[in-house]
Amino acid sequence: MKIPKFVLSILLVACLVMAIGLPAYAAKVIKIGVIGPMKFVQGKGHWNGATMAAEEINAKGGLWVGKKKMKVELVKADSNEFLSMTDATNAMELLLTRHKVDFIVGGFRTEAVLAMQDIAMDHKKIFIGVGAASDEICTRVAKDYDTYKYWFRGSPFNSTYLGKTSFIHLGTVAAILKMSLNIPKIKVAVVAEKAMWTEGMIKACKVYLPKMGMEVVGIWRPSAVATDVTAELAAIQRSGAHIVFTIFSSSVGITFARQAGELKIPAAMVGINVEAQKDGFYEATEKMGNYVMTLNTYARGVEVNELTPRFVNTYIKRFGETPTYTADTYTAIIYSLAPVIEEAGTLDADKIVALMENREYAVPSGKHKYMKDAQGRHLHDLTWGPGYLTSLGVQWQDGKLVGVWPNRWKAAKGVPEITYKGIVPYKIAPWIIEKYKK
Amino acid sequence: MILDIIISGLISGSVYALLAIGFSLIYGAARIVNLAHTAFYMVASYCIYYATHKMGVHPVLAMLAAIILVTLIGLVCYQLFINPIREHEAAVLIATIAMAMAMQEVMLLIFTGDFLSVPALVKGYLKIFGVKIAYQQLLTIGAALLILAGVWAVLMKTRLGLAVRATAQDREVANLMGMNESRVAMITMGISVGLAAFAGAVVVPLTIVNPHMWMHPLIIMLAVVVLGGLGSLKGSFAGAYILGFTESLVVFLLPMGAFLKGSVALSVMILVLLIRPEGLFGVAFEEER
Numbered sequence: 001m002k003i004p005k006f007v008l009s010i011l012l013v014a015c016l017v018m019a020i021g022l023p024a025y026a027a028k029v030i031k032i033g034v035i036g037p038m039k040f041v042q043g044k045g046h047w048n049g050a051t052m053a054a055e056e057i058n059a060k061g062g063l064w065v066g067k068k069k070m071k072v073e074l075v076k077a078d079s080n081e082f083l084s085m086t087d088a089t090n091a092m093e094l095l096l097t098r099h100k101v102d103f104i105v106g107g108f109r110t111e112a113v114l115a116m117q118d119i120a121m122d123h124k125k126i127f128i129g130v131g132a133a134s135d136e137i138c139t140r141v142a143k144d145y146d147t148y149k150y151w152f153r154g155s156p157f158n159s160t161y162l163g164k165t166s167f168i169h170l171g172t173v174a175a176i177l178k179m180s181l182n183i184p185k186i187k188v189a190v191v192a193e194k195a196m197w198t199e200g201m202i203k204a205c206k207v208y209l210p211k212m213g214m215e216v217v218g219i220w221r222p223s224a225v226a227t228d229v230t231a232e233l234a235a236i237q238r239s240g241a242h243i244v245f246t247i248f249s250s251s252v253g254i255t256f257a258r259q260a261g262e263l264k265i266p267a268a269m270v271g272i273n274v275e276a277q278k279d280g281f282y283e284a285t286e287k288m289g290n291y292v293m294t295l296n297t298y299a300r301g302v303e304v305n306e307l308t309p310r311f312v313n314t315y316i317k318r319f320g321e322t323p324t325y326t327a328d329t330y331t332a333i334i335y336s337l338a339p340v341i342e343e344a345g346t347l348d349a350d351k352i353v354a355l356m357e358n359r360e361y362a363v364p365s366g367k368h369k370y371m372k373d374a375q376g377r378h379l380h381d382l383t384w385g386p387g388y389l390t391s392l393g394v395q396w397q398d399g400k401l402v403g404v405w406p407n408r409w410k411a412a413k414g415v416p417e418i419t420y421k422g423i424v425p426y427k428i429a430p431w432i433i434e435k436y437k438k
Numbered sequence: 439m440i441l442d443i444i445i446s447g448l449i450s451g452s453v454y455a456l457l458a459i460g461f462s463l464i465y466g467a468a469r470i471v472n473l474a475h476t477a478f479y480m481v482a483s484y485c486i487y488y489a490t491h492k493m494g495v496h497p498v499l500a501m502l503a504a505i506i507l508v509t510l511i512g513l514v515c516y517q518l519f520i521n522p523i524r525e526h527e528a529a530v531l532i533a534t535i536a537m538a539m540a541m542q543e544v545m546l547l548i549f550t551g552d553f554l555s556v557p558a559l560v561k562g563y564l565k566i567f568g569v570k571i572a573y574q575q576l577l578t579i580g581a582a583l584l585i586l587a588g589v590w591a592v593l594m595k596t597r598l599g600l601a602v603r604a605t606a607q608d609r610e611v612a613n614l615m616g617m618n619e620s621r622v623a624m625i626t627m628g629i630s631v632g633l634a635a636f637a638g639a640v641v642v643p644l645t646i647v648n649p650h651m652w653m654h655p656l657i658i659m660l661a662v663v664v665l666g667g668l669g670s671l672k673g674s675f676a677g678a679y680i681l682g683f684t685e686s687l688v689v690f691l692l693p694m695g696a697f698l699k700g701s702v703a704l705s706v707m708i709l710v711l712l713i714r715p716e717g718l719f720g721v722a723f724e725e726e727r
């Protein structure tokens with residue numbers, strides 16, 4: 001059968017129109033890739049926060065990009081980074097090459113984020129990290145700005161500041177124990193899971209705790225996934241520690257709290273315990289996790305600023321749980337990206353980077369301002385401190401996670417005290433009082 | 439401190455013994471290296487979690503149901519995936535590890551990667567010479583001893599035990615003597631998986647339920663059975679306590695190296711094997727069986 005030239009011409013024109021028209025059609029949405037370990041609670045936080053942000057933007061008809069209003073479309077990518085680094089890099093490649101996303105938010109494990117960061121930077125796409133705390137991810141920006149300028153930290157603040165805040169919490173609890181129980185010198189047992197991110201904090205413990213007037217009675221390093229720490233607990237109890245300074249991000253946080261609660265170890269637990277930041281912790285420890293204190297970003301009823309309750313309450317209503325810091329994908333999209341896209345009037349990454357790195361803006365956990373290093377180079381790392389980001393100290397009290405810090409906290413001499421709305425006093429476990437009260 | 443070490447070692451050793459005995463049994467009787475053994479323990483743990491938390495079943499009933507269900511799953515798996523390739527040891531290794539991975543993925547899909555837990559059967563603790571021991575841990579030690587006694591009684595005092603031992607010594611002769619070797623292997627597989635499920639039931643209140651909880655016990659369990667001598671129940675029991683005490687010693691004497699407790703325990707295994715390659719209670723040459 002012979003096809004007439006006329007029909008062939010029409011087909012050719014139609015193909016051309018489609019070839020030109022399809023990208024234009026696709027460009028009607030802003031594609032944001034959400035990458036994280038989706039089968040785990042961290043990834044669920046990433047997705048939930050981003051979903052909330054996209055729904056909020058799309059309910060208003062989208063974002064103004066120049067003269068066009070564009071809706072946000074999320075693309076979910078399971079990095080599976082707890083189990084496979086290859087899965088993480090593949091997921092990032094897929095986002096950039098198949099789905100052709102405009103921006104990426106998420107990532108959790110430093111080791112995986114470093115690899116995913118390189119891929120995003122190769123494609124010159126903005127990647128806002130929500131999860132990994134290592135300083136190294138941001139020092140790359142200062143060292144090689146042209147390559148890494150598309151990276152920004154979204155949450156949490158870096159591990160140096162995480163350590164600093166945890167030491168403030170430790171000092172606060174030590175002061176309470178000293179005053180309430182008349183303990184002359186506080187003994188501290190440091191228990192840190194075996195992981196790269198804890199190394200710096202352990203070194204800092206050895207240096208700073210004696211300077212803070214405390215005695216380090218021992219440092220224990222269980223595996224991050226240890227399922228039995230009774231031997232460690234027996235040794236800690238034998239050491240006479242008044243405080244256990246925990247540095248946990250994995251399941252050992254549940255094991256440790258549960259077994260310590262079961263055995264009523266007379267030492268207050270304070271520090272970082274990522275599992276204790278989650279609503280499910282109390283049930284996961286079979287109600288043995290009471291009195292555990294940890295650093296956290298959000299808590300029910302605690303207001304860092306006027307944006308906090310709106311975010312926390314909406315999140316709880318929508319997903320039935322308190323947001324953890326990986327849900328800050330919401331902040332990354334709503335507060336970091338959206339205003340800049342509208343201001344720039346384009347999705348061009350270079351133009352957006354130039355605007356993003358010089359902004360200062362309120363977010364539900366405080367205020368974002370991107371730092372520069374000592375030589376004045378951009379780090380794209382978050383500023384810590386009063387007026388910016390401080391995080392919270394939260395404690396499990398009667399099965400509820402409540403905010404206990406900052407409570408009349410003075411960051412330096414001569415500066416005003418800080419107490420966030422909704423903060424309640426710290427409670428000492430009854431079995432500790434029983435052991436030390438004279 | 440010595441008392442602390444003894445008690446901690448006893449607890450860890452008992453948990454390892456519970457796992458290793460089932461593994462040794464099926465290897466000894468049917469020469470099946472079942473790398474999915476601890477995956478059955480993981481599935482039992484999830485079953486107990488689901489029954490107690492989602493269905494409100496009493497923990498003891500949940501444990502009994504989980505043991506029965508997992509044993510049945512084990513038998514089905516044996517018939518479908520292991521029995522047809524039993525003669526090819528390498529294929530069995532691959533098939534069982536694939537089974538374990540499949541079980542992990544199924545649990546990950548159903549329960550996600552959240553860390554879950556199951557209530558202790560007995561709450562509270564006992565103080566012995568100043569050392570606090572949870573009742574649940576004492577229960578685990580008791581259960582381990584009871585199970586070993588039970589397995590020993592079945593093997594030594596019953597006709598089934600006689601058949602299992604005969605098959606373990608020489609499959610061909612056992613067949614010639616009229617024993618249905620294939621049936622014996624299936625029954626032994628059932629007992630072995632039942633023991634894994636029982637271990638899961640007793641251990642689950644002490645641990646965190648998650649889809650990867652089978653991996654670490656698998657490594658330690660393999661170390662225990664190799665140390666004790668492949669297929670030797672006596673060896674598994676001794677090996678479990680040797681590794682348990684080694685781990686306990688590391689935690690107490692090297693607190694900074696507590697995470698190395700597994701590695702040190704494995705090093706002890708290597709050391710013993712260098713001196714006695716067949717393991718503590720193993721047989722030096724296959725021909726001796």
